[in-house]
Amino acid sequence: MEEKPYFCPNCRSNRFKFSRITTFSTPFRKDAITGALLETDEPMLVPDEEDIIQCQVCQFAGNELRFIKQAEREPRTVTPVTSTYT
Structure with a gap:
């Protein structure tokens, strides 16, 4: 993520509240006959080429460069x- 200000291109009101969307992969094994879950591994972060940012006001999501x-x-x-107060 870059150290630059964001501004939502959709609602055009939010400059403050955003989320970064990431993807995780969770490997698992299932029984071929019953479909029962046999084993699961720890989730692994899938690296993205570009960060996906979501506006927390209007829920619009897009690539980081669009917000920048x-x-x-x-x-x-x-x-x-x-100040007029003293």
Whole structure:
């Protein structure tokens, strides 16, 4: 995952809450006649070429670059605020 801001290209409101979707493979063995589960191994992470990101607001999922490019198109700027309270 890159250290760059995200912005959801679907709902265009979320810049904060996201999930990274990963895939796991769990090897197992079954009996050929009864179909009973005989043995299971530990799940293994399947490496992806590109991270899949999901917006936690609208549940849209896409590749990481899409979220990064949307944030670059509509950058968030820091607005200086002067306090009127003293």
